[in-house]
Amino acid sequence: MDRLDVPPDVVIRRLPLYARSLRYLLEEGVHSVSSQELGERINVTAAQIRKDLSYFGEFGKQGIGYDVEKLLNHIERILGLNQRWPVVLVGVGYLGQAIARYEGFHKQGLQIVGLFDTDPAKIGEHVNDLTILPLDQLARVIREHHVRLAIIAVPAAQAQHVADLLIEAGVRAILNYAPIVLQTPDDVWVRYIDPVAVLHSLTYYLARESGD
Amino acid sequence: MDRLDVPPDVVIRRLPLYARSLRYLLEEGVHSVSSQELGERINVTAAQIRKDLSYFGEFGKQGIGYDVEKLLNHIERILGLNQRWPVVLVGVGYLGQAIARYEGFHKQGLQIVGLFDTDPAKIGEHVNDLTILPLDQLARVIREHHVRLAIIAVPAAQAQHVADLLIEAGVRAILNYAPIVLQTPDDVWVRYIDPVAVLHSLTYYLARESGD
Numbered sequence: 001m002d003r004l005d006v007p008p009d010v011v012i013r014r015l016p017l018y019a020r021s022l023r024y025l026l027e028e029g030v031h032s033v034s035s036q037e038l039g040e041r042i043n044v045t046a047a048q049i050r051k052d053l054s055y056f057g058e059f060g061k062q063g064i065g066y067d068v069e070k071l072l073n074h075i076e077r078i079l080g081l082n083q084r085w086p087v088v089l090v091g092v093g094y095l096g097q098a099i100a101r102y103e104g105f106h107k108q109g110l111q112i113v114g115l116f117d118t119d120p121a122k123i124g125e126h127v128n129d130l131t132i133l134p135l136d137q138l139a140r141v142i143r144e145h146h147v148r149l150a151i152i153a154v155p156a157a158q159a160q161h162v163a164d165l166l167i168e169a170g171v172r173a174i175l176n177y178a179p180i181v182l183q184t185p186d187d188v189w190v191r192y193i194d195p196v197a198v199l200h201s202l203t204y205y206l207a208r209e210s211g212d
Numbered sequence: 213m214d215r216l217d218v219p220p221d222v223v224i225r226r227l228p229l230y231a232r233s234l235r236y237l238l239e240e241g242v243h244s245v246s247s248q249e250l251g252e253r254i255n256v257t258a259a260q261i262r263k264d265l266s267y268f269g270e271f272g273k274q275g276i277g278y279d280v281e282k283l284l285n286h287i288e289r290i291l292g293l294n295q296r297w298p299v300v301l302v303g304v305g306y307l308g309q310a311i312a313r314y315e316g317f318h319k320q321g322l323q324i325v326g327l328f329d330t331d332p333a334k335i336g337e338h339v340n341d342l343t344i345l346p347l348d349q350l351a352r353v354i355r356e357h358h359v360r361l362a363i364i365a366v367p368a369a370q371a372q373h374v375a376d377l378l379i380e381a382g383v384r385a386i387l388n389y390a391p392i393v394l395q396t397p398d399d400v401w402v403r404y405i406d407p408v409a410v411l412h413s414l415t416y417y418l419a420r421e422s423g424d
Binding site: 009012013015016017019020021024041042043078079080081083085087093094095097098099101102104105108109110148149151172173175179180181183189191193194195196197198199200201202203204205206207208209 | 224231233236291292297305306309316320361363387403406408410412413421422
């Protein structure tokens with residue numbers, strides 16, 4: 001395989017899982033791991049791991065395996081995690097609150113620098129160290145913190161409008177929790193988290209099992 | 213294409229998005245839609261939609277398009293949504309609270325029938341109409357409500373243990389929010405919702421854009 005091939009998006013989506021698994025290994029005091037062992041932890045074949053990593057260079061030695069710390073550092077650099085990423089969050093309902101309070105972001109290079117909502121009752125409230133701001137402050141915060149990454153956790157009816165505001169202000173990647181597909185320019189990346197859709201894809205298999 | 217082909221999982225994952233889009237159309241009073249129009253709403257090509265649906269039979273007429281309500285009903289039947297699905301939720305922290313309170317589940321065929329946590333301070337508290345129960349009640353609730361679908365929203369360190377308990381009690385499909393890959397038998401379906409991993413796959417593209 002030509003190492004200069006552009007890695008497919010499905011490979012990019014697996015890299016964070018490799019990184020996380022390597023972080024767990026390091027916490028457990030494991031310093032060397034085979035692609036076989038790494039694969040078993042994340043239900044990926046050893047061949048898949050080797051193929052995925054081959055897009056980015058030569059890692060590990062035949063029969064010796066990977067140096068956990070080196071491989072982790074390398075994958076983190078590939079993912080841009082050698083820097084902290086400022087993030088804004090729009091929508092501070094129950095879900096937004098949970099996102100704002102989740103320590104996993106902060107610990108893993110993602111710093112929420114702004115919380116926004118349209119509900120006048122919420123504006124001015126604090127979550128952790130941040131004050132919930134109205135949408136007319138969005139562009140200013142995005143500019144001041146050089147934000148290019150945003151999380152949308154508003155109801156479906158508001159999500160497209162929020163996305164438009166974010167993109168106009170300079171955001172280039174969005175994680176959207178609202179149950180609606182966003183219309184965005186080609187140079188903006190959008191990912192979706194959609195638990196109802198995920199559960200409905202599971203009921204498909206359950207219905208089949210029970211012969212419904 | 214042979215219509216008796218087993219549809220790949222990626223097709224099954226798209227069906228809920230088609231269903232949702234058709235529901236929105238119906239709410240807007242639209243009764244007929246072309247694969248082109250439907251595709252534009254969810255960023256899928258018309259050809260993809262036709263191919264996906266062809267696994268399940270003949271829909272729509274050339275030049276006329278799909279009857280929105282009929283197609284929706286058909287997809288809902290395929291997904292097993294002509295019945296309600298009881299679901300248990302384990303882990304009622306901030307995220308679990310948000311999940312328990314989300315109306316989208318209830319409105320779309322998914323009924324949370326049990327909330328569980330290990331924290332003695334939480335047990336006995338109410339969220340909506342449900343009382344948070346200890347894990348030793350899990351098997352009983354799963355049996356009584358014929359539950360086969362569960363949501364895990366506990367910390368990573370507890371997730372595998374919770375999954376083992378769920379599966380032992382009869383659960384066959386799990387939506388896991390904990391940032392860890394679960395080890396499960398082959399006849400159990402597991403899906404992951406992992407916002408940090410999703411955001412890290414976005415920072416990859418942002419880092420590239422800025423030439424970091």
